[in-house]
Amino acid sequence: MSARRLFIVLLLALASGSAQELKVAAASDLTAALAKLSSAFEKESGIRLNISLGSSGNFFAQIENGAPFDVFLSADKSYPEKLQESALTEPGTLFTYARGKLVLWIPANSPLHFAADGNGVLTGDLNSLSGPSVQRIAIANPEHAPYGRAAEAVLRHYGIYDRLRPRLVLGENISQTAQFGQSGNAQAAFIAMAIAVTPEMKGNGHFFVLPQESYPPLDQAAVVLRSSRNKAEAQGFLKFLESAQARRILSEFGFEVPAK
Amino acid sequence: MSWQAFVLTAKLAFLTAIILLVLGLPIAFWIAFSPRRWKFVIEAVVGMPLVLPPTVLGFYLLLAFGSGTAFGRWYQHLTGSTLAFTFSGLVVASVLYSLPFAVHPMVAGIRAVDPRLIDAARTLGADKHKIYGQVVLPLAWPGLLTGVVLSFAHTVGEFGVVLMVGGNIPGATRTLSIDIYDQVQSLHYSAANQTALVLLLFSYFLLCLVYGLNRRSFMWAGR
Numbered sequence: 292m293s294a295r296r297l298f299i300v301l302l303l304a305l306a307s308g309s310a311q312e313l314k315v316a317a318a319s320d321l322t323a324a325l326a327k328l329s330s331a332f333e334k335e336s337g338i339r340l341n342i343s344l345g346s347s348g349n350f351f352a353q354i355e356n357g358a359p360f361d362v363f364l365s366a367d368k369s370y371p372e373k374l375q376e377s378a379l380t381e382p383g384t385l386f387t388y389a390r391g392k393l394v395l396w397i398p399a400n401s402p403l404h405f406a407a408d409g410n411g412v413l414t415g416d417l418n419s420l421s422g423p424s425v426q427r428i429a430i431a432n433p434e435h436a437p438y439g440r441a442a443e444a445v446l447r448h449y450g451i452y453d454r455l456r457p458r459l460v461l462g463e464n465i466s467q468t469a470q471f472g473q474s475g476n477a478q479a480a481f482i483a484m485a486i487a488v489t490p491e492m493k494g495n496g497h498f499f500v501l502p503q504e505s506y507p508p509l510d511q512a513a514v515v516l517r518s519s520r521n522k523a524e525a526q527g528f529l530k531f532l533e534s535a536q537a538r539r540i541l542s543e544f545g546f547e548v549p550a551k
Numbered sequence: 552m553s554w555q556a557f558v559l560t561a562k563l564a565f566l567t568a569i570i571l572l573v574l575g576l577p578i579a580f581w582i583a584f585s586p587r588r589w590k591f592v593i594e595a596v597v598g599m600p601l602v603l604p605p606t607v608l609g610f611y612l613l614l615a616f617g618s619g620t621a622f623g624r625w626y627q628h629l630t631g632s633t634l635a636f637t638f639s640g641l642v643v644a645s646v647l648y649s650l651p652f653a654v655h656p657m658v659a660g661i662r663a664v665d666p667r668l669i670d671a672a673r674t675l676g677a678d679k680h681k682i683y684g685q686v687v688l689p690l691a692w693p694g695l696l697t698g699v700v701l702s703f704a705h706t707v708g709e710f711g712v713v714l715m716v717g718g719n720i721p722g723a724t725r726t727l728s729i730d731i732y733d734q735v736q737s738l739h740y741s742a743a744n745q746t747a748l749v750l751l752l753f754s755y756f757l758l759c760l761v762y763g764l765n766r767r768s769f770m771w772a773g774r
Contacts, residue, residue, distance in 0.1 A: 348736050354739075398618075426632040432719060435736040458719030460636045471718065475618030476635035 312339045316350040317370045318366030318511065319466040320391055320438060322481035322536060324429055324544035325364075331540065332531050338524050342493060345410050346464035348435025352378060354516060361364040361519040362528055364511065365481075366465070367437035371514040381515040381522060388532045389546035391509035393441045393496040396472050405481065413499045420479055425458060429471035429480035432461040437509055440469070442481035444506040472496070484545030511546075552746045555722050556730040558582045561643055563638070563726065564706040567645040570706035571653035572701045576695070579657035581684060609715025612644055616716065623654065641726075645706045653702040658692010661687055693764050700764075702756045707750070 317325055324345055329340035343360070345348075351370040355377070363380075365371050374380050395413065397403050402424050404493065406415030419549060420428060431439030439461065446452035460476075462468030465483045472480030473495050487498040513532060515525040531537055538548040582594055600608065602617050616635040617623045634640035664687050672686045686693075712730040717724035719733070727746055734743035 346736070352736055352738055427636055427718070429718070432733070432736075433734055460720060463719070464712060467715075469636070470613070473612050474616075474635075475623065476613065476616055476633045479716075 297388065306402055311337060311523055312341050313528055314343070315362045315364060316343050316345070316358070316360040316527075317346045317364040318347045318350075318352065320366050320485045320511075321364055321462040322486065323465055323489045324485055324546065327540050327544075328532075328537055329352075331536055332528060335531065336524075336527060337496050338528070339422070340528070343513070344466070346431070349464070350370055353382045356489060358367060359518065360516055361521050361525040362513060364388070364513045365437075365510065366511050368510045368512040371512040372515065374516075379517055381517050381519070381526075384515040384526060384529060385512055386514075386529065387510045387549055388513045388529075388535075389511045389541045391438065391511055391547055392503075393438060393445065393481060393501045393509065393545065394484045394487045394545075395501060396469065396480045396482050396487050396492065396496055396498040398496040400477070401496070401535045403476060403485055407499050411498070411500050413501055417446070417451055421454050425478045427460050427471075427477040427479075428455060428458045429460050429462055429468045429477035429482075430464045431468045431481075432463060435463075436464055438465045438481070439465040440484055441505045441509055443461055445481065445501050448505040552740070552749060553727075553730050554723075556725050556746075557749075559638075559706055559722060559725065560727040563641055564703045565646060566642055567649055567706040568653075568699045568703040570642070570646050571649060572695070572699050575650065575653035575657055575674045575698060575702075577699075579654050580659050580660055580687075582654070583661040597654050598651045600648050605648065606715065607711070608644065608648055611714040612640075612647075613711070613756065616640060635716045636720060638723050640716055641713060641724055644712045645709060648712050649702040649705045649710060652671060652705045655697040656694045656697035656701060658694075662692035663694065695730050697761050697764055700757055700761055704754060704761075708754070723763025744749070752755045 293313070306535035310457060315325075319383050325340070325342055325344075329342060345366040345371050347367060350365070352362075354360060354363060354374060354383070361434060363371060363374070370381065371385050371390065375385055383438050395405070395417070403419050403422070405413055405419065408414050418424075426466060428443035431437075433443045445454065446455055460471060462471055466479055468491060469482045469486045471477040472482070473492060481501075482492075482498075484498070486492055492498075513529055515529060519525050578597060582590065582597070603711075613635060614620060615622055616626070616633050618627060620634070623633060634643060639667050668690070669682055672682045674755055677685070708728065709726070710732070713724065713726050713729055714732070717726070717729065719725050719729055725733075727750060731746050731750075734740075734746065
């Protein structure tokens with residue numbers, strides 16, 4: 292067999308793949324939770340998840356242009372809905388698997404102080420963010436990251452957006468936003484609770500949960516893509532996301548799960 | 552196309568090229584003429600950005616700029632803000648990232664100078680500085696110019712490092728490459744296309760300049 296033919300055969304073997312693997316495009320607020328979810332799912336079904344993390348807007352653009360994912364876990368509902376409108380999703384698979392929560396994260400040595408209730412929910416205002424000890428506040432890019440839009444809404448809700456605007460730095464996705472805070476380059480960061488509860492972030496600072504009325508709900512939707520060649524397995528994974536076990540893991544990472 | 556991003560990118564590339572001319576020349580001279588046997592150690596350091604992924608540089612710069620390091624704290628104390636998310640931070644990053652693109656052509660240009668000319672100058676009593684300044688520099692100029700043009704072009708094309716330490720601030724750290732990325736992500740394909748096309752033509756023009764320059768210098772060498 293010529294080297295070229297061998298190469299083609301290998302390529303085909305790779306492309307046809309075993310159905311024992313699902314390609315999942317996931318919003319980066321799921322980074323930690325998905326690690327746990329995928330090992331639980333693999334144990335249950337024997338199917339491995341091949342996870343790509345990034346901003347939902349980025350994946351939306353990629354999927355629109357034919358990216359070969361089986362499942363899309365977005366950080367909001369609008370992107371999967373738009374894909375559904377363009378008939379790029381498997382009909383009847385779109386569902387809301389969780390609601391994300393936005394928190395304000397500050398480093399452990401921060402002089403900032405915010406009032407909060409027993410559940411860690413912010414009760415006062417955010418005015419101390421405009422104090423002199425804060426030079427940079429990290430948010431995700433509102434142009435294409437749902438958590439960035441939520442952060443902007445919060446700042447507007449508390450009437451400090453215009454004042455703080457010059458201090459905002461934009462993370463490419465919610466993980467990078469957290470990393471701007473964690474590395475000590477930003478003095479405050481608006482991030483997903485699902486990231487704030489990870490040991491890496493918890494060990495370096497603390498967070499305040501922002502009241503739900505200060506930003507539009509971050510309902511996160513999952514959908515099976517029409518181009519998927521493993522639809523049955525993909526639907527199996529979405530079913531798993533509705534299971535009691537998956538819901539427990541999601542709420543452990545600060546997601547609110549819809550009532551059944 | 553975002554005019555602001557265009558001006559910012561031009562400013563960044565121009566500053567980086569100038570700094571690298573000043574910084575790169577002595578390094579290039581040293582590499583070309585030093586008799587030290589451990590020279591390769593320094594050459595390897597200079598060449599590293601060629602093979603390192605930008606994410607490595609971006610990651611370490613982000614850590615270095617942050618309040619977790621002595622340097623980060625010192626700079627923050629001095630200026631009141633961190634180097635990350637600022638134009639100065641991008642200049643520092645670009646100088647490091649484009650260093651080999653300036654130094655390598657410079658070294659090649661200097662090495663291409665006929666050693667007999669240097670020997671002749673020496674026998675005529677010229678000291679080291681005079682040889683460097685009046686014999687080598689004027690003859691090595693195609694290499695020097697190539698170094699400046701390449702470091703300029705490479706800075707314009709910088710993406711990963713800027714994405715990691717820039718923070719995407721309009722007018723300060725949102726360069727053309729980031730602007731294109733944002734446009735694509737926001738599905739503004741026609742806007743992205745405009746900017747991308749400008750960059751495409753610009754890079755082609757610059758590379759034509761570089762290859763044209765080197766063609767001429769070869770002709771001279773063969774004369």
